[in-house]
Amino acid sequence: MRLLKLEANGKFSLTNDITHPTTPYAILSHTWGEDDEEVTFEDLKDRSGQTKNGYKKLRFCGQQAARDGLQHFWVDTCCINKSSDRELSEAINSMFRWYCNPAICYVYLADVWTKDPSSKLWEAAFRNSRWFTRGWTLQELIAPPLVEFFSLNGNRLGDKTSLEVQLHKITGIPVLALRGRSLSDFSFDERVLWARNRNTKREEDLAYSLLGIFDISIPVIYGEGKENAFRRLNREWKYRLDELSQAKGTSNYARRLGALQRTLEGHSDSVYSVAFSPNSRLLASASKDKTVWLWDTATGTL
DSSP states (O other), X not given: OOOEEEOTTSOEEEOXXXXXXXXXXXXXXXXXOOGGGSOOHHHXXXXXXXXXXXXXXXXXXXXXXXXXXXXXXXXXXXXSOTTOHHHHHHHHHHHHHHHHSOSEEEEEOTTOOOSOGGGOTTHHHHHTOGXXXXXXXXXXXXXXXXXXXXXXXXXXXXXXTTTHHHHHHHHOOOHHHHTTOOGXXXXXXXXXXXXXXXXXXXXXXXXXXXXXXXXXXXXXOXXXXXXXXXXXXXXXHHHHXXXXXXXXXXXXXXXXXXXXXXXXXXXXXXXXXXXEOTXXXXXXXXXXXXXXXXXXXXXXXX
């Protein structure tokens, strides 16, 4: 992928292909319009596309970045050569990392307009913005440390911190996740729920847009259908869990032994019987102290 640079003459130029950007950059989060209205990689190479509606987003991002002291910025419509399957697959698998590392992320809301952000009259349009329904914008909200929201006419509405209550209510994403808590602290099912009611133009992207959320990589195969894409996502997730389990030296036996040790410590008299649930998540212990306790084997709590 590449970065864009706003030149002194107001035109944009592309850097060479970059795997790991080292220069500070801004990044844009937005909703796509019609394909023929978005500025593409080919447009920038040909120095065309200025008449397209999508050019306004590039101009906004470049100018806002300059105001924030940044020379470079990234926009997904034109910084990826999508005619190259190799580059497209690499871009999709590294997208989350690119959104984790910018100096700032600008969210450009094409369906929110206000002259006076302090009036709060924009809040109803903000809650109903199409941006909250798109699959790719989930990671674009969660990954960057600093996210600022702007209206169509370029007025700043707030940032991820000042708007976190509204963002939580709209998306259902826990505030701790919005504040940067490690995503490994949230279960697979919980993270999948954050993507409910979101959609993508290509059905496979419903799965591909979650790769960074689960910190996994899979080959991009457009045409496989969303069911196959999610099947591969789930399979890779299970592989990752197995790897983590082995790395930590954790096994069912170790979990059972740890739970048993905690029960022996918890009763006031000797334990004469224990039984595990079929999935090893619960353990029941009976003691001569005339009590039977039910334990969570992962946490050791009642």
